[in-house]
Amino acid sequence: xxxxxxxxxxxxxxxxxxxxxxxxxxxxxxxxxxxxxxxxxxxxxxxxxxxxxxxxxxxxxxxxxxxxxxxxxxxxxxxxxxxxxxxxxxxxxxxxxxxxxxxxxxxxxxxxxxxxxxxxxxxxxxxxxxxxxxxxxxxxxxxxxxxxxxxxxxxxxxxxxxxxxxxxxxxxxxxxxxxxxxxxxxxxxxxxxxxxxxxxxxxxxxxxxxxxxxxxxxxxxxxxxxxxxxxxxxxxxxxxxxxxxxxxxxxxxxxxxxxxxxxxxxxxxxxxxxxxxxxxxxxxxxxxxxxxxxxxxx
Numbered sequence: 001x002x003x004x005x006x007x008x009x010x011x012x013x014x015x016x017x018x019x020x021x022x023x024x025x026x027x028x029x030x031x032x033x034x035x036x037x038x039x040x041x042x043x044x045x046x047x048x049x050x051x052x053x054x055x056x057x058x059x060x061x062x063x064x065x066x067x068x069x070x071x072x073x074x075x076x077x078x079x080x081x082x083x084x085x086x087x088x089x090x091x092x093x094x095x096x097x098x099x100x101x102x103x104x105x106x107x108x109x110x111x112x113x114x115x116x117x118x119x120x121x122x123x124x125x126x127x128x129x130x131x132x133x134x135x136x137x138x139x140x141x142x143x144x145x146x147x148x149x150x151x152x153x154x155x156x157x158x159x160x161x162x163x164x165x166x167x168x169x170x171x172x173x174x175x176x177x178x179x180x181x182x183x184x185x186x187x188x189x190x191x192x193x194x195x196x197x198x199x200x201x202x203x204x205x206x207x208x209x210x211x212x213x214x215x216x217x218x219x220x221x222x223x224x225x226x227x228x229x230x231x232x233x234x235x236x237x238x239x240x241x242x243x244x245x246x247x248x249x250x251x252x253x254x255x256x257x258x259x260x261x262x263x264x265x266x267x268x269x270x271x272x273x274x275x276x277x278x279x280x281x282x283x284x285x286x287x288x289x290x291x292x293x294x295x296x297x298x
Contacts (some may be wrong), residue, residue, distance in 0.1 A: 003242040019233075023075070028067035038279040039120060040293055042066050048201040049273040069118075069229055072279060076229075077121045081157050085129040092126045096238030100182065103221030103241065104133065109181040110241075113211045115188040115265045116277045121155075122234045123227040127182055128159040136161040136176040137184045138169055138210075140191045165191060170210065179220045187211050188265055189282055192257040196255050198262045205283040212257035213243045224261060226230035229275055237271075239264055 004285050027125025032039055049055065054062070080088070114120050127135050137160050142148035152162045163172045176183055187208045188200075197205035212256065215222040221241040228235045242260050249254055269276050281287050 005183065017098070018093070022074075025068055025071070028071040031071070032064065032067040036291065036297075037293070039067075040290070041279055041281060041286060044289065045276065045278050047195045048174065048203065048283075049269055049276070053086060062274045070277050072229060073119055073121075075117055076234075077154075080121060080125050080161070081154070083125075088122070088126050089130050091233045092122060092130075092236070093233060094126075094236040094238060096240070097236075098238055098249065099221070099223050099238050100131075103223060104180060104182065104222065105178060105294050106186050106219070107220055108220045109136075109177045109179070109183055110175070111115055111211055111215055111239075112184045112223050112225045113187050113242075113261055114184060114188055114225050114227070115269055116229055117226050117269060118228040118275045119234045120184070120186070120227045120271065121158075123159045123225070123236050124155070124160060124184060128185075134161065134162060134176075134179070134181040134183040135159070135184060136173065138163045138173060138186075140165045161228070162231075168292060170214070173210075174218055177214065177220050182295055183214075183220070185211050187261075187282065188278070196251075198255075198257050200262050200283075201266060203285065205261060207258060209254050209258060211261065212242075212254045213250075215242075215257070216246065216250065216253060222257070222261065224264040224268065226269075228272050237268065238269075246292045 012160070041150065042063050043059060046059060046066070050062075050148060050256075059120055083091075100110055100112070124137065127133050127215055135158075139151060139153060139155070139162055141146075141164055142151060148164075154163075155162050158207070161176065163169050163176070173183055185208070189205040190208055192208075193206070194209075196209040196212075197204055197206050200207065211222055214220060222244055223241045224239040226237045228237070243258055247256075
């Protein structure tokens with residue numbers, strides 16, 4: 001598996017740029033064709049985002065674009081290490097950057113909370129090479145461990161500081177925030193299964209409580225961000241920070257702040273739902289639906 005990733009990353013850097021969109025489209029169609037489970041889940045997620053107000057034809061078109069955008073994410077990510085700072089900057093625009101500047105100026109690094117949307121790797125590289133912030137990211141462990149190490153080295157090559165998701169991640173993130181690092185957290189999926197319940201696209205699920213908890217404990221600005229893929233570039237939308245007052249019990253405040261964050265995420269995802277790279281079960285009902293699908297396929 002690791003060798004496949006390394007070879008793919010190397011090969012993409014050697015292929016002429018003009019060929020890459022076609023390669024991404026072909027790859028996306030193959031994955032869509034042979035990954036029925038992912039296609040099924042993407043269909044469910046897009047139906048939620050569209051609140052059911054989508055025709056079968058429109059849904060099929062959005063599913064196709066979702067796989068194409070995901071393929072492009074991997075192609076762009078593989079290209080990033082070979083690109084110059086000038087090329088990264090030329091391929092990136094941002095609105096609302098003043099919210100990050102204000103958070104950083106407070107003396108405690110801001111927390112950038114992101115959904116798995118668009119091309120966040122490009123934005124991370126841009127933060128390290130243009131405003132030249134110290135950037136810390138939390139990443140989920142991968143199996144086999146060699147694959148995880150490859151992904152760690154990949155991000156470290158951008159100049160990022162990488163913290164593995166786990167029991168000690170919170171302490172390490174607090175240390176990074178106090179050192180005025182910009183901390184980036186992908187937080188629309190509850191990887192560890194220990195998150196807090198929210199209403200997300202009209203259905204109850206759990207999402208990480210970490211962003212809200214860290215903001216309350218450190219005073220860091222909690223800033224929702226989305227990074228959208230454009231035709232030949234990436235565009236970041238930086239939202240105003242989420243209010244993080246202490247009003248009562250810590251858990252109650254974390255629940256309120258996290259729900260407010262998810263409300264913003266809903267708007268960000270609705271803007272470009274086919275760029276939401278969510279191909280895993282994310283609501284309790286997804287697991288039940290998957291069991292039904294598997295039983296029909298057996």
